[in-house]
Amino acid sequence: MDAAREGGKGEAPWKKMSETELEKQYSPSRWVVRLGAEEVMRTYSMIGNEATKRARATRRSLLDVPYGDGDGDKLDIYFPDAVSEALPLLVFVYGGYWQSGSKDESAYMVGPLTAQGVAVVIVAYDTAPKGTLDHMVDQVTRSILFLQKQYPRNEGIYLCGHSAGAHLAAMMLLVNWTKQGVVPNFKGFFLVSGVYDLEPIVYTTVNNPLHMTLEDARRNSPQWRLEVTPTQPMDPACHVLVIVGQHDSPEFHRQAWDFYQTLSRGRWEASFRELPDVDHFEIIWKLTQEDYALTQILLKTIFQESKGP
Numbered sequence: 145m146d147a148a149r150e151g152g153k154g155e156a157p158w159k160k161m162s163e164t165e166l167e168k169q170y171s172p173s174r175w176v177v178r179l180g181a182e183e184v185m186r187t188y189s190m191i192g193n194e195a196t197k198r199a200r201a202t203r204r205s206l207l208d209v210p211y212g213d214g215d216g217d218k219l220d221i222y223f224p225d226a227v228s229e230a231l232p233l234l235v236f237v238y239g240g241y242w243q244s245g246s247k248d249e250s251a252y253m254v255g256p257l258t259a260q261g262v263a264v265v266i267v268a269y270d271t272a273p274k275g276t277l278d279h280m281v282d283q284v285t286r287s288i289l290f291l292q293k294q295y296p297r298n299e300g301i302y303l304c305g306h307s308a309g310a311h312l313a314a315m316m317l318l319v320n321w322t323k324q325g326v327v328p329n330f331k332g333f334f335l336v337s338g339v340y341d342l343e344p345i346v347y348t349t350v351n352n353p354l355h356m357t358l359e360d361a362r363r364n365s366p367q368w369r370l371e372v373t374p375t376q377p378m379d380p381a382c383h384v385l386v387i388v389g390q391h392d393s394p395e396f397h398r399q400a401w402d403f404y405q406t407l408s409r410g411r412w413e414a415s416f417r418e419l420p421d422v423d424h425f426e427i428i429w430k431l432t433q434e435d436y437a438l439t440q441i442l443l444k445t446i447f448q449e450s451k452g453p
């Protein structure tokens with residue numbers, strides 16, 4: 145393994161980039177191959193919107209369930225036909241660079257997953273400028289504690305996050321749950337096209353509404369934190385799957401690979417997958433389709449764990 149890929153030890157490649165190049169590397173819409181940058185954002189939001197409308201029209205659901213006292217502490221739950229509290233839960237954290245996104249247009253995977261007996265939870269959090277990174281991490285932590293308390297008989301919590309949501313999901317690998325008083329029944333993590341080292345973000349316009357200092361960025365970087373303080377799963381069967389799209393930018397590829405390496409060097413059972421022929425947005429919106437590779441990966445992982453191979 146070469147030093148640059150070891151994450152942190154060699155000189156990080158982004159440090160040698162011009163401001164323009166760094167900005168481009170962290171602008172996912174500029175790497176999309178099929179649509180223009182604006183068209184892709186419209187399509188992304190439209191598909192999310194329609195999937196959510198469909199989910200609400202066709203599935204038994206609990207909407208705007210408060211997981212805390214804050215206005216933004218809300219989640220939506222979509223149930224499969226079988227009425228049971230012993231269900232696997234797929235918990236989704238949407239992306240949007242911690243400044244956009246909403247649970248009301250992020251229910252992509254509800255159709256294909258509820259059809260197979262999985263309950264799907266979409267977690268809302270306060271994006272910037274209302275929320276800080278620390279607040280968002282705290283919100284996702286509290287949403288998980290709430291779900292474990294509400295559904296103590298669940299057949300596994302599978303946490304899936306996209307982009308900035310993959311970052312928030314990855315931060316859950318660092319929470320001391322014993323100290324929180326409740327240990328969630330985590331069986332899997334699906335980290336899709338995420339950012340795990342926030343330091344380069346500080347030098348891009350993404351940081352304008354976030355106002356992260358270097359210290360904030362490091363405190364909220366699972367890449368840094370896991371290298372310094374390795375953690376381990378409560379359940380040794382818990383897998384972490386780090387996934388990136390073929391058409392994600394080189395920096396997104398590097399971030400995913402470095403984080404996978406750090407997980408593997410620690411005590412986590414991790415794997416790395418590059419999904420062919422998808423960009424940063426298709427990678428998640430295609431979860432509306434049952435025959436999509438990532439939908440099948442989610443289902444296979446969930447049913448291997450709860451029903452045996």
Ligand SMILES: N[C@@H](CC(=O)c1ccccc1NC=O)C(=O)O
Pocket residue numbers: 170171172173174188239240241242245306307308309
């Ligand atoms: N302005 C960004 C938008 C973006 O990054 C994004 C949009 C929706 C969902 C996730 C995203 N990226 C990371 O959270 C872009 O250039 O693509």
